[in-house]
Amino acid sequence: MYWADELAASAGGPQVVNDSKTPSGTIHVGALRGVVIHDAIARALRAAGHETRLLFGIDDLDPMDSQTLATREGRLDDMGRPLCRIAPPAGSDAPSWARHFARQFLDTFAHVGAHPELYWMSELYRQGVFDAFIAEALDRAAEVRRVYADVSRSIKPPDWYPFQVICPDCGRVGTTRVTGWDGSEVKYTCLPDLVEWATGCGRSGSISPFGGNGKLPWNLDWVAQWRHFGVTIEGCGKDLATAGGSRDRSDALARRVFGFEPPRNVPYEFLTIGGRKMKSSAGTGAAAHEMADLLPGELLRFLMLRFRPNHAIEFDPAGETIVRLFDEFDRVARAAAGREVKGELPPDPDRIFRASLLDPDVDPAAEGARFRPAFGHLAFLIQVPEADVRARMEAEKGTPLDAAESALLDERVGVARAWLDAFAPERARIVIHRDALPAEAAALGEEQRLFLGALALRAAEDEPRSGDAWQALIFAVVQDAAIPAARAFAAIYLALLGRTNGPRAGWLLASLELDFAVGRLREVAGWGPDDGGPGPVRVHTAARSTEEAP
Structure with missing residues (x-):
């Protein structure tokens, strides 16, 4: 059973789920884990029939302290003053420092499908609530x-x-x-x-x-919130949940001093980047609002909810992380639609997919059945100047895209462009040598040319259109040709990119017109249009054209 459903099954009566944050500066994407976890809990409680309130508090009466000073945003003259009484950063139209940074963070809530009731601690204190x-x-x-x-x-x-x-x-x-x-x-x-x-x-x-x-003080602030709102469930980060830490003190204060049972705790692990905890206070990690601008809300929810709360999340927007995130999301989407998925899936994939959706009332099976273009394929395809991305995707699907699928395509193309611009590794950036063979193709060995020729013949017969189809074909030919896979893939990259590495070869080939891909493989193998065997590799350089037999 999915962890949020387990919690909901053990709850009784009306529920109040609470979370809060101090807006001391730019808030990192890791802080969204608490927001999404509490939202998932509230959804599970409502689905189980419990009347549920979801609250989020802004601790804006907290002082600007050493945490803010550790960032580039801290102001020495304002240290110790309440965040709600400090002027906003230059150029902001917010009424205070707290409102400026809280607004940045709160704007991401709707993006991830979270809609809590908001409260500001400075207002509650001023109104005499406490x-x-x-x-x-x-x-x-x-x-x-x-x-x-x-x-x-x-x-x-x-x-x-x-x-x-x-x-x-x-x-x-x-x-x-x-x-x-x-x-x-x-x-x-x-x-x-x-x-x-x-x-x-x-x-x-x-x-x-x-x-x-x-x-x-903070611990009593927390207890005051619990009692005033009747909070029944509130999780906290691992740092607050350590033995003798803030949560233990607050729980004991609730029981021993104020005579009520504290909320049920759902401790959650850190979200780390490069093995380091992502902290607003240290100015590390990607800002929540920046990641919301980059990733679709469903992907951010999936990032936070694909593991149990006590499982640490390693996240780094650089490299292949975002590509893998899209791939994993698409796999659980297919599983939710009842389709066959290769490889191991996480427990309760259909429930994870449902929890990741922005709208809790949509049919997850129908939503999972939508055509979702593979992110890696799109990232390659948009780098091919002649490629008609929409036509390629419709050819891959086999029917025209509906309105929702068109919106998904546009969304993913935008993310792919941003990823290539800011986060993609060099191997993901491609320049295909369309007009002539790369000079580096002269280094191909005999077995590599034979492999490319065999791949061209099989591709002409099978007509692979998708990245998966090309990838499967490559491995089949590798096995038949008894060539080491590393040398086979290097041959493909040399033939198209002039280097020995690159993006996933299947998607690279799928991004090209089939006739061009087959023709290039034959050409680099030394085969003419009607030839059945290899000949010399014709290499074009900037200075001259030469023939070399590797």
């Missing part, structure tokens, strides 16, 4: 300190209170410490040396903690 919770936390400060000590061995002094005032003088919240509470006001000091990443102004005083004059 006032009663704040008073309770301050009244029970000693119990809060004990939880910190017991769960994470974080020892707080006896005059530490779980609240941070926004300093009325310098506007910083990350530099203040509350040392007293009389039931209506807190005593605070804005300390110059409380943290390494910001300098407080030194002011001391008393102020009401209510109405947005400050905020709770």
Whole structure:
């Protein structure tokens, strides 16, 4: 059973699924994993008959801190101030730093088919939503300190209170410490040396903690959200779910101080790039909004949902990752349509495909049956100047594309162009020598020329039109000719590209007109139009034409 369905089957009654994010800077694509996981959970709960709310919070009252300072976006003068009270980056029309970066991230939600109810923590604090919770936390400060000590061995002094005032003088919240509470006001000091990443102004005083004059520490922020919204399920990243970490502290605070059961946790692993965790705070990884501009929403959902949440995801937009992602998505689509798929599939492929679709109400079998042009083939085809991409795809399908399939084709062509422009490895970029044989073809050996001639004969008979058909034919001829596969493929690349490597050979040949492909294979083998055996390889260079027998 698919993991989200397992969770839904064990749930009871109405459900509230929550997630949140601090908009400290550009948010990486890895942060979308939490968004998509929580959306998949909400969908599974609704499908199981549970009344379900899906929430997403923006922690915009958090200070600009060391995490932001570690990026190129940090501003030294604003360190310690609430993100909602910092001016946006130059050129932005957003009202604040928080709104600018939150908007970038939130704009990706509809792209991946997620439509949560939004809330902004600064607004809830200002409206007094958490006032009663704040008073309770301050009244029970000693119990809060004990939880910190017991769960994470974080020892707080006896005059530490779980609240941070926004300093009325310098506007910083990350530099203040509350040392007293009389039931209506807190005593605070804005300390110059409380943290390494910001300098407080030194002011001391008393102020009401209510109405947005400050905020709770992160762990209590979390607990306040849970209680206010009645959250029943909220997952978190692996870093927060470590023993004695933020989630353990928050769970213990909910149970021991505020007397309610915390939400069910669904811990999820990191999304890594090149083996490194993708972090907004360190400025590494692809931005979520940039990847949303590149990849279709269904592919981003598939990236996040093809594995269980506790499975780490390795993602790198460079190289062949995006090609493989499209190929894997197309395989589960075919499986969802009940079609035969070669090779091993992940568990529950039809359910993974359904979870990856933007619209949870569409028929996954019908959607999976749509013609989807192979991404790798398109990437090669759009580099062939004479190629009529739509005509080639309709020939491959065997019937005209319908409106949805035409839209899929246009979408994938756009992604392929962007991939070639920014991420594709050099071997994926092709320049086909159409007018003359590449000079490098002179290096072909006898067995390679015989292989190319045999491949030309078989192709003329079988008339392969798709990349898969060409690939199968190549391997069949390799086996019959008893030539090492590496030398066979090198011969194809030399014949067309003038180098010994390139994109998938089957798709390369399928991107060409069949007559041209067969003619080139015969030509490089040294066969004339009516010949049945090899002759000399005719090579054209910029200076002259020569004949060489390898």
